[in-house]
Amino acid sequence: MILRDKVAIVTGSATGIGRAIALKMAEQGANILVSDINEESAQQTATDIAALGVRSAVQVTNVIDTDATEAMAAKAIQEFGQIDILVNNAGVAGAPGWYERPASTEEDWRFTYQVNVIGSVNAANSVAPYMKTARYGKILNLASIAGREGRPSLPHYSSSKSAVINYTQALAGELAPDNINVNAICPGLLWTPMWEQVGGRYAMNDPQYEGLEPRAVFEKMIAGVIPFGSEQTPEDIGDAALFLCSDEAKNITGQALNVDGGFFMR
Numbered sequence: 599m600i601l602r603d604k605v606a607i608v609t610g611s612a613t614g615i616g617r618a619i620a621l622k623m624a625e626q627g628a629n630i631l632v633s634d635i636n637e638e639s640a641q642q643t644a645t646d647i648a649a650l651g652v653r654s655a656v657q658v659t660n661v662i663d664t665d666a667t668e669a670m671a672a673k674a675i676q677e678f679g680q681i682d683i684l685v686n687n688a689g690v691a692g693a694p695g696w697y698e699r700p701a702s703t704e705e706d707w708r709f710t711y712q713v714n715v716i717g718s719v720n721a722a723n724s725v726a727p728y729m730k731t732a733r734y735g736k737i738l739n740l741a742s743i744a745g746r747e748g749r750p751s752l753p754h755y756s757s758s759k760s761a762v763i764n765y766t767q768a769l770a771g772e773l774a775p776d777n778i779n780v781n782a783i784c785p786g787l788l789w790t791p792m793w794e795q796v797g798g799r800y801a802m803n804d805p806q807y808e809g810l811e812p813r814a815v816f817e818k819m820i821a822g823v824i825p826f827g828s829e830q831t832p833e834d835i836g837d838a839a840l841f842l843c844s845d846e847a848k849n850i851t852g853q854a855l856n857v858d859g860g861f862f863m864r
C-alpha cells in the first residue's frame with residue numbers, strides 16, 4: 599500500500615482516466631476527494647472507492663472557477679485534515695460541440711485553455727498553501743502526447759497540453775523548496791468518452807478515416823502510429839500516476855512521462 603493514509607484530490611474523476619487514477623490510488627490506501635462537474639458519475643466513483651475500504655467524498659467543482667477550487671481544497675481539509683496529492687486531470691478537447699466543427703473557433707481556444715491550463719493553475723494554487731504548510735505534496739498534471747508536437751488537427755488542444763508541460767516545469771521549480779513534487783503524464787491513445795468524440799471528428803474531416811465508426815478510427819490510428827500496436831488504458835495511466843505520486847519518486851520533479859506504447863520517444 600504505497601499511498602496508505604494519504605489524501606488525494608483528483609479533478610475530473612467522475613469518468614475516464616481520472617476515475618481510473620482515483621481507484622488505483624484508493625487501492626493503494628489513499629482517501630480520495632472526487633472532484634468533477636458531473637455530480638452523478640462523481641458519486642458513483644466515490645461509492646466504488648468507499649467499497650475498497652478507504653474514505654471518499656465528492657466536491658462538485660468547475661476548475662475554471664477559483665472560488666470552486668478554493669472550496670475543493672477546503673472540503674478535502676474539512677473531510678480528511680490534509681492534502682498530499684493533487685491530480686489535475688479535468689480536461690476538454692474543445693468548447694461544447696467541438697467535435698462537430700472541422701476547424702477550431704475562438705471559443706474552442708478560449709474554453710480549452712480555460713479548463714486545461716488555467717483550471718490546472720487554479721487547483722494547484724488552491725492546494726499549494728496547505729502543501730507548503732505541511733512541507734509535503736505531489737502535484738500531477740495530465741498533459742498529452744498531443745502536447746509533444748503541434749499538429750493541424752485540434753491545435754487549440756495540442757497547444758494547451760504543451761502549455762501544461764511547460765507549466766509543470768515552472769511550478770516544479772517554484773515548489774521544490776517546499777518539498778513538493780510536480781510532474782506530468784502524457785497519455786497516448788485511450789478509449790474514453792473523449793476519444794469517442796475525437797474518432798467521430800476524424801471520420802468526418804480526414805479522408806483516410808472517412809465513413810468509419812469512431813472505434814474503427816481509433817483502431818486504425820493505433821495500428822498506424824503505436825509501435826506496440828495496442829491502445830493504452832486508463833489503468834496504465836493510473837499505474838504511472840501511482841508511481842509519480844509516491845515517495846519512491848521523491849527525486850523526480852518537473853518531468854513529463856509519455857505513457858503511449860512508444861508513439862513519441864522523446
Ligand SMILES: NC(=O)c1ccc[n+]([C@@H]2O[C@H](COP(=O)([O-])OP(=O)(O)OC[C@H]3O[C@@H](n4cnc5c(N)ncnc54)[C@H](O)[C@@H]3O)[C@@H](O)[C@H]2O)c1
Pocket residue numbers: 609610611612613614615616633634635636659660661662687688689690713717740741742743744784785786787788789790791792793
Ligand atoms: N483519452 C485520451 O486518449 C487522452 C490522451 C491524452 C490526454 N488525455 C487527457 O486526460 C485527461 C482525462 O481525459 P479523458 O479521456 O478521461 O476525458 P473524459 O472526457 O472521459 O473525462 C474528463 C472528465 O473531466 C471532467 N471535466 C470536464 N471539464 C471539467 C471542468 N471544467 N471542471 C471539472 N471537471 C471537468 C468531465 O466531467 C469528465 O468526468 C484530460 O486532461 C485529457 O485531455 C486523454
